[in-house]
Amino acid sequence: MHWVALAAVLAAFAVALAIHGYVHAGEARSGTAAVDAAADEVPPGVPAGNPVIDPTGRDLRTAAPAARTVALTFDDGPDPRWTPEILRVLREHGATATFFAVGSAVAEHPDLARDIVASGNEIGLHTFTHLDLGAAPQWQQSMELAATQRVIAAATGVGATWFRPPYSSTPAAVTNDVWNAVEAAGADGYLSVLTTLDTRDWTTPGVDAIVAAGSPPTDDGAVILMHDGGGDRSQTVAALDELLTALDVRGFTVSSVGDAVGADAADPPASWWDRFAGWATIAAVRTSDVVVSGLTWALVLSGVVVLARAVLVTAAAVRHARRVRRVPVWEDPPVTEPVSVIVPAYNESAGIEAAVRSIAASDHPIEVIVVDDGSTDGTADLVERLGLPRVRVIRQQNQGKPAALNTGIRAAQHELIVMVDGDTVFEPDTVRLLVQPFTDPNVGAVSGNTKVANRGGLLGRWQHIEYVVGFNLDRRLFDVAECMPTVPGAIGGFRRSALARVGGVSSDTLAEDTDLTMALCRDGWRVVYEERARAWTEAPQTLDALWKQRYRWCYGTLQAMFKHRRAVVQGGAAGKLGRRGLGYLLVLQVLLPLLAPVVDVFALYGLLFLDPMRILVVWAAFMLVQVLMAWFAFALDGESPGPLWSLPLQQVVYRQLMYLVVIQSVFTALAGTRLRWHRMERYGSLAKAA
Incomplete structure (x- = not known):
């Protein structure tokens, strides 16, 4: 039996290491996507359409926020340093937003995901490891979306409706890979949200540059992209305060994607199975972190x-x-x-x-x-x-x-x-x-x-x-x-x-x-x-x-x-x-x-x-x-x-x-x-x- 015990222990360690390696390999991939500018497979209605895409039906449908309405979105969180700061600024201005969360970050900080929803904001999927879904096989696409949905369900008690592909931008910039990711998410019932205005805050260009990039040039509605995770977001926090003040002066309403496009029940209650599976996933991720930390010290x-x-x-x-x-x-x-x-x-x-x-x-x-x-x-x-x-x-x-x-x-x-x-x-x-x-x-x-x-x-x-x-x-x-x-x-x-x-x-x-x-x-x-x-x-x-x-x-x-x-x-x-x-x-x-x-x-x-x-x-x-x-x-x-x-x-x-x-x-x-x-x-x- 001791050989069985040894094999079981080594197998458990191998599984924990595999989970940790898969999850944290996303950190190395973050900010780097496969280079494929081809767009010949993208339907014509996408580049000419609106940033909110519903590929679930027979006919492709797109939507955009109404005039003088801004849907504020944040990617790559939740982050224990910056997400609370962004939530604080939103509360001070009476605004809400949609947070496209990375599943592995939710697994590590479920309390932050819970705070996002409890503050009246929406939460959406941004894959589990910030993976370029368009370049991934189908099994991995489904696994990334399902795992993210389940940890969100466990942390918040709601099911996410919205999805944003990593490395995406405006509808006009959609490539074959991004469209493949949108289609894969649509097959699982998700609506994809691209962007109208990309602040490129992840490049830390300065507060003024972020505010300028996030300000609508006209009174048309817009989806603004910012980030609450993935690096130093001090400029984002400062710019968000100035941007919300400026939008208020111009008479814009700042809200989540669901409110901006008039969607009903954007975050429906999660099923008991998704909550159970989500807690199991969170436990696995946290256990893998402990195992790797222990093995590092042992080494x-x-x-x-x-x-x-x-x-x-x-x-x-x-x-x-x-x-x-x-x-x-x-x-x-x-x-x-x-x-x-x-x-x-x-x-x-x-x-x-x-x-x-x-x-x-x-x-x-x-x-x-x-x-x-x-x-x-x-x-x-x-x-x-x-x-x-x-x-x-x-x-x-x-x-x-x-x-x-x-x-x-x-x-x-x-x-x-x-x-x-x-x-x-x-x-x-x-x-x-x-x-x-x-x-x-x-x-x-x-x-x-x-x-x-x-x-x-x-x-x-x-x-x-x-x-x-x-x-x-x-x-x-x-x-x-x-x-x-x-x-x-x-x-x-x-x-x-x-x-x-x-x-x-x-x-x-x-x-x-x-x-x-x-x-x-x-x-x-x-x-x-x-x-x-x-x-x-x-x-x-x-x-x-x-x-x-x-x-x-x-x-x-x-x-x-x-x-x-x-x-x-x-x-x-x-x-x-x-x-x-x-x-x-x-x-x-x-x-x-x-x-x-x-x-x-x-x-x-x-x-x-x-x-x-x-x-x-x-x-x-x-x-x-x-x-x-x-x-x-x-x-x-x-x-x-x-x-x-x-x-x-x-x-x-x-x-x-x-x-x-x-x-x-x-x-x-x-x-x-x-x-x-x-x-x-x-x-x-x-x-x-x-």
Whole structure:
């Protein structure tokens, strides 16, 4: 069900973004219409006729205001800044007008539409997004008109009769596109209102110019076009006051279109369905605004977190590298005491021989204990046939990896213990370098540097990049901050006495290595990172295997975080783990991946509805940060930067897989489901690295 829930959430966000994008794309279109001056389809009676057009009947009819009568009209509102000012001026002069409202503006400010009607004015349609209807397909024409009608009905309780096509002017200037819009509106029962006098106030030519353009040159009736939205209308408000005064002096009556042409019931009561559908549309528009606002902040927050992590881990890595370059690093004096190496193994026949041979070839005194945990593929037999000195095999019934490790700990002869997975190959100096930090009596565990052995193919390269840039950079940060949450199962060194104090390896979680490390930190031990101690491990070679591995890791980490949550309120080393380590994991490995799908949907929205170039620039900047950080990490690890060419593709494909793993893990944890162990398939590639 969690996939259904995720799909539903993403679908809801996609719908909200689509609504917001469609509605607000009109703002970009406002003032710009398709250029088509052809008028060959316009009936002859239109250019020679009057500004009020009734195309609904068999015969085309036009009308105009009577002599000394002016129909005052306003387009592109309602606007919270200018519409109230215009209503105030109209009230002061005892005049009324017709407001051709943009549906999206009504949805955002229904109270203004209600004020327009309550003040005795008429309200008409100007499309929902200021769309050039003549250039739009029929379905979009009907949708624009219906949506505008419904939000007006919801806001005012009346149904609109009048319609004005965006980008229209006088009857003589009607083009094919404008006529198509008039016909489309007529098919839905609307009467179209063009203009006699266009003040062109939207160009802000000055108050005197607006008054002059809106003053009838004769006593003939006129329809005057002004604007109450779409920009700064301060000149319009000032000009309206002067114009109404001048018209009053000349004896003109100023009214709405319906009163001017003698139309009955210009704004009839709206149906209950239109009111209901209108409120639903208003709710959808407002919800989309909230969603986009929230996603914008989430995107900004995600960017800040990613940038902060880049700065933080880079600064910590520089500090860690400076400490490592000091000579000697830990060897003062060097640790020379023998070490017990424990290898838990369950059906590891593909790589166990290479793993044991590499460990046995260590240049440090060791004993190797291979604990065969009920293998059915002859793993123990393969190790015994090697006949290597200092290597012994312990067989037990299958009890799980924690039990196998605890068996090895009990059998170990030395204080210093190294735990290594059965799919891992050591270099000759790995054990020696790994145990050097134990010269500090406060160090209870040491994490080594895990390397991907099978780097072939895109999946191998991506995991190689993740290990170097993600895991190892983070370990440097955790080391410097003294809050290491995980010593990986592939290579970790421990004090036997420290293990005894925390009760050995617990089986409470699927991430026994993380659980154990957190327990050591809470017990007051310091856990450090020794980057020179390298171990080569097999990475999954299929998406299915990778999914199972990361699912187990992530779920187990969530279990360990919950188990050790009280560290947040503790002091000392436990408090550092809780407030630094757990906080870092919560933000970077849980919350940020949960936001990732929504951020991706928003990025697609930006490409479709915003400035694509700006979105691409932001993405390029993000990638530049990632590449620079990756280059730095590869240089620290002494790796060739060759695989970094695949980093951009990793962000597009691999990243999505990783955040889906986090989502499934979180849902599984919240549901209280007990996840079973997923054993990774072995490929036998370790022999090449040995």
